[in-house]
Amino acid sequence: MGKEHQKTYWKSLNELANNEEYQKFAEREFPENATELKDGISRRNFLQVMGASVALAGLASCRKPVEKILPHSRQPEYMVTGQASYYATSMPFRGYTTGVLVHSYEGRPVKIEGNDLHPASGGKTNIHAQAEILNMYDQDRSRYVRNNNEQSSWDDFVAFCNEHFADTDRRIAFISEANHGPTFSRLKDEARNRFPNADWVTFEPFGEENVLNGHQKAFGEKLRRSNRFDRANVVISLEDDFMNAADNNVQNIRRFNEARKIESTDDELNRLYVVESNYSLTGSNADHRYRLKSSKIEAFTYSLASRLSQEVEGLEVFAGFNDGSIDSAWIEELASELLANRGQAVLTAGNEHSAEVHAAVAAINLALGNAGETVEYIEVPTVDQQDQNVRYREVVEAMQNGEYDTVVLIGANPVYNSFSDLDFEQALNQVDTTIHLGLHNDETGSRCSWHVNRAHFLETWNDGRSWEGTLSVVQPLIKPLFDGKSEIEFLAAIVRGEDHKGIDLVQNSWQDVLTGDFDTQWDTVLHDGLLEDTGYDRASVSIAGNFSSEMERAISEVPQTSESDIEFVLRPDPKLLDGRYANNGWLMELPDQMTKITWDNVAILSPTTARDLGIPDSRYFGQTDIPMLSIETNDGTVELAAWVLPGHADNSITTYTGYGREIGRVGAGVGVNAFAVRNSRSPLVHSNVSVSPTGEDYEIASTQDHHSMEGRPLVMDAPIAEYRQNPTFAKDETGIYEGEIDPETGKPINLYSVDHFPDHEPQWGMTIDLNSCIGCGVCTIACQAENNIPVIGKREVRRGREMHWIRTDRYFSGDEDGNPKVMHQPVPCMHCEQAPCEQVCPVVATTHSDDGLNQMTYNRCIGTRYCANNCPFKVRRFNFFNYAREFLADGDDPEIIQMAMNPDVTVRFRGVMEKCTYCVQRISRAKIETKNKTGDSVKPPDGMVVTACQQACPADAINFGDVSDRQSNVSIAKDNDRNYNLLEYLNIRPRTSYLAKIRNPNTNLA
């Protein structure tokens, strides 16, 4: 440290604090440069700019996380330094909660895992749960209460509430995100009672409102549906991407895979049909997929109902419906499947489809006896009884008319994600007092008179209910980093005009819930993360009286669209959803499951449509400049890069929302805001748009250039009949020839000594079951969170330098213009026994451990990259720049994001190679614990070492353990017929092997 630096460090704290620039900096959350950045995706540039303010930055944050440097003179109970502790809490997500276990070091949460006691989680997570850690340590989070965009305080806000809301006759509009938590609901009722002139509307851009309204039409009640995929032989999804961007997807995937697991040739598989326009993740796992424009889904549903009405009762209203545009062979086949599997099938439609579609789907499920069996209808008592879509429109219109004097926005961000025809921003300007609670001072918050910085769920007390009603408490893992407030504290301040502590509010609610000794039960709830045996009641349903008339009207109003009209479909991004995860670098850089695009949304279309529009129907190698399309809708025009995705419906273009945010160093300016053309009348689809190429190109960073397997035996799959005939088909095709097997050892002939490895136990190995894997990518995020993998930005990804240690390869096979099959294959380091990377490293920086790990010694690595060249799986990742430093050490207060890092894992420096370690830190931990317990053995019991990817995987596709133990789970998996190695002929003996995928096609449709 230079002398000058020292001087600055020790003597100028006051100077710095009084420094004019510092003052300015403190007032502003984002240094000017950040918002001015045109190229929001060039993180590198951006961070360099940020670096300029580093001198100030040390003190510039409004409140740094408190770091007490005194050691504990007495160790707090249960706390062992360097030892992680787990706390059960639950993660609120679009109105319901999922149980999670949070991995915490010295009071610092670093990793979220699923809570295996919790029925919705079962110990598993999705990409959003994994990414929430980064959301909490988001440096761009709002750090203080603002009044007219000036810094204010929570006390001022409470004082304001006390005064402002003393007048209970005020016309107030509460616009809230969905929340069914007991405390929130209690305060909501309180608010409604206290302010008789108030209106309360729940606004979720992609919520379940259409489903609820559909059930209102069908059954006369707003019921939630819960699809029991685990009980179904046949699943038919009408554009319901239930594995991905849908509610409760962890439980959906788990249930679906329960009926999909295959241990031997005797097992039966379920069968999945998907009817959709975009090639969704769920569609990619379908046994049969029907490409259909989204605007035709309604007609398809009624056609199916019409066909079924010939066989079952209760669907008479649909009889005779024939749109003429639906392939009758498909209707016929689906109908016969449904009829053959009465009470054992699930018919489900996507959230975005109209209430009428859901009503028809519900009626079919009821008529076929699926209701109550494979499709459960749940009574959610806290659900808003009015149609919230209608209410929202009414409230915004009333705002326009100046009918409200106060608007309270709880977690919602309608300025960004409202409907284009409602002009929420304009409406907001008509209201005198606008109050916003949000994690960010976002598009809405910055336009409100009051903004309250929200606390992340890992920082606060709260409670909630899971999709099926399991009660759980949200408990804080850390003191709010920026003194944020939870929605219940915020609401309490408004309703009661007082500052209430979150824990008191929650405990008050739970006084009624817990019947026995409160303290004991409370402790149990906190420990388990849920209250056992709680849940919503299942409703027994019957067709409502006005169902027929409602449906008759709907059928008569089915839009007649021409086949040649191009429709434009707006769907939630699988990663960013409605934009709430836009500032999360991990999710932004996670390749889209189907397009493999990072950092952008695009116009997805089929090759045929591309040709019709006069743009190339395929991309040449290394093409990053993608032609742009101008899509003209009635609500405005958007320009998007045209991405050709085989299997997309023809004459249909899909794009994802959630991009084009205004705020955040990650999300700002990335992609195009599709909400700008999403209207409230038909939010899902513009049925007729005019599309033309703009003649300009746009740069896209995709992680996979080539999508054919070129006939190579990489992902092995077979129809179940073929599998039963030849259970070892995968091995047979990928294996080596008999002549190359050494008769003595039974193994392939080898140049090297067979006793290459010491006689050591355990020997680690992994299997990935491609039959279970759905390709969601949660393994990538879990790995990124566990192993401190940096986010590198669009430009670097575009250059092919993504750092993910486990990637999911996606291949198409079959007719590109038609309906090609898709295969997903997660690829981590294979930890080859005869690792080609080890042999070529000139400095022995990558070696084999006694327990069979292919290790990287970062300190020894000089970065020749020879290992990466010689890796046949191309799983090695090189630090071309100082990515970790850019990710973790630049910016105004990097110590915040640094806290998200796992202290057990080295942060890698520029110029070194890295790759999957099989989570060696977890192995070491287990070895240490085992040795502590047993005294000498370093062989952890089977199942004690769980890799991050394995732990997160909701499909349970990954198995890890000791392959020297023939009884271990991984050995049993490796003994399975379907087990095969990638690139067997190289004789590199990968420790990670794959289990072939089995499909269950309907022979009538093949």
Add this chain to the structure above:
Amino acid sequence: MSQNAEVAVKKPLVKGNHDFGSITKLVSDIPQQQTPTWWYIAFGVANLLMGLLLAMIIYLIYEGMGVWGLQQPVSWGWAIINFVWWVGIGHAGTLISAILFLFRQGWRTAINRFAEAMTIFAVMCAGIFPAIHVGRIWVIYYIFPLPNSMALWPNFSSPLLWDVFAVGTYFTVSTLFWYVGLVPDLATMRDKVKGKVSKLLYGAFALGWRGGNRQWQHYEKAYMLLAGLATPLVLSVHSVVSFDFAVSIIPGWHTTIFPPYFVAGAIFSGFAMVMTLMLICRKIYKLEDIMTIDVVEKMNIIILVTGWMVGFAYIMEFFIAWYSGVEYEKFAFVNRAFGPYAWAYWIMMSCNVIAPNFFWFKKMRRSVYVSFVLSIVVNIGMWFERFVIAVTSLAQDFLPSSWGYYSPTWVDVLTYVGTFGLFFTFFLLFLRFLPMVAISEVKGVMPQADPHYYDNGQTNDQETK
């Protein structure tokens, strides 16, 4: 020079009716003349380019490997291509000085000094690349077997380590060989120059050479031994360079034909480079009498032969890939010719296999202009050969999901351009200050060197003998 055996030399190797004195004058006058203007201009340009190289290296080290176009899956790009290319060029010198010496090819004396100098400078250019292409240059010493407290050795099974030794040895021996050959000529220079300082310097490097009988005897023995020592190096260095590829498992790299193929290619490109430089120098320095058109023709024949060896290897690779029956191998080669890098492949094929065929014709072989153009074409082709090998194999290997397309950045390009600056800086210094032709050796192959030359009052017509 033991060229005194009875050799049926058909044509005199030196033209223009020179005697020993005029040869000495012809060569040793060059460093003594006033520095020509063109030299200053050329040296200035070369220096600028060398500065560019330095700037690019500093930029690279400051910013990181990412300033190059490297990526997954192509982790080796222009740097390795340039390395192999320069090492290949550096092949001609030792071949000419060692192997042709052992084979008693008298015509080599016209170009050996020149070619050896080129070799050394080319190897210097080559040596830069492996050093700067590592991610952490500040710990590059890990690659040397240095004693350390961790008792850690480098990995002796890694071809990259073999490379370090092979290129290091080659550079050392080439330099030594060149210097030993220079000693008598340095002494000549010492005796000729007028300036005090230059006399002192030439004198110092001439190591007290007096041209005595014993000195010559020792010298020729040493030269012979060094030639013997250098000969295997000609074969080994590029064989080892080829191991960088051949030892790996990547289809298109994993090929047993690589060592001979690389050596042939190296001789091919090395001769082409000597040709390019020689044709310029003989013109400028009026050395046509020594560097005769016959020498040009002989070199063109070698270019033609090695060109066909390389062409044979290209075809053989295809055959073996097909014959192996391994789909990945087959794909790799078909992909080279018809894949996304087909343009590079066909540049390589036309430059290396098609272009040299002009040398079947004597007229072409003896044409200075054709030789000059083709020598450049060959080196372009050889650069692309390395590009095709290194890049196409990596860009599309086993798993199609990882396939990519590599393109260089401006830093890659300017670094390569900069190495020409380094090369020409040294080469121009060589031309300016050292005798560019081995004076004593040329004298040795002149008819006058024959002890019986004056016996019959012959002039220089040996054919009647």
